Amino acid sequence: MKRTPPLSREALLKALIDCGRQFYDRRWMVGTAGNLSVKLSHTPLEIAITPSGLSKGQMTLKDLMIIKSQKPGKLTPHPYSLSPSKGERVGVRGSPPLMPSAETVIHQTIHETLPGCGAVFHVHPVYATLISNLHGNSKQRQMLQFEWLEMMKGVGVNEGEIAELAIFPNWQDVSIVARDIRQFLLETPKALPVVLIYNHGLTGWGRTPEQARNHLEIIEFVCEYLYLKRLLSTSSPRS
Numbered sequence: 238m239k240r241t242p243p244l245s246r247e248a249l250l251k252a253l254i255d256c257g258r259q260f261y262d263r264r265w266m267v268g269t270a271g272n273l274s275v276k277l278s279h280t281p282l283e284i285a286i287t288p289s290g291l292s293k294g295q296m297t298l299k300d301l302m303i304i305k306s307q308k309p310g311k312l313t314p315h316p317y318s319l320s321p322s323k324g325e326r327v328g329v330r331g332s333p334p335l336m337p338s339a340e341t342v343i344h345q346t347i348h349e350t351l352p353g354c355g356a357v358f359h360v361h362p363v364y365a366t367l368i369s370n371l372h373g374n375s376k377q378r379q380m381l382q383f384e385w386l387e388m389m390k391g392v393g394v395n396e397g398e399i400a401e402l403a404i405f406p407n408w409q410d411v412s413i414v415a416r417d418i419r420q421f422l423l424e425t426p427k428a429l430p431v432v433l434i435y436n437h438g439l440t441g442w443g444r445t446p447e448q449a450r451n452h453l454e455i456i457e458f459v460c461e462y463l464y465l466k467r468l469l470s471t472s473s474p475r476s
């Protein structure tokens with residue numbers, strides 16, 4: 238099979254900027270919400286990530302942050318262990334200095350757990366968030382099983398296979414969310430490349446930024462389909 242050559246560091250950073258603009262325009266990253274990362278190196282783990290508190294629709298390369306894990310292979314995820322000194326800025330725009338998102342630890346964990354993962358995107362699309370509310374739980378992970386749709390091939394689920402979407406509790410200590418996702422991924426080799434977080438949003442990944450974006454698009458479509466189908470089946474016919 239023909240393999241696409243890996244993207245250069247510069248191309249990966251530009252892809253982050255471009256995806257931020259696309260997702261903001263789709264209203265998946267309203268306000269300053271959401272965060273996007275690409276893997277620059279697996280060992281030691283090095284990622285570029287969007288900063289906290291900045292609109293993802295108007296970022297420049299200077300706004301991105303480079304985070305290197307202190308102990309590769311022994312990641313102890315905790316958002317508060319991150320400090321500006323551990324986040325190297327690509328550029329020097331902004332005053333006061335921008336900080337990496339508290340959710341950086343989720344990105345680091347997914348990148349570290351899945352060696353083939355090249356991009357992790359966390360966004361807040363309306364339908365995925367609605368489905369997380371309707372089928373999720375604030376204390377326990379839920380697995381949402383649903384009928385197969387042709388589109389599911391795009392996230393690796395073929396006809397006859399069970400499509401199951403994990404919905405994690407939205408712990409305010411983000412390191413617990415990261416730990417839960419890591420454990421789930423290690424236990425579930427055939428997990429979908431996306432998870433939901435209860436009353437929060439959607440996180441997806443892929444080998445490349447383009448593939449991660451496609452995965453998010455498919456799952457947001459499926460969530461819209463599920464929500465509208467539920468709405469149609471519960472609305473009473475007019476007499």
Ligand SMILES: [Zn+2]
Binds near residue numbers: 270271360438
């Ligand atoms: Zn979020």
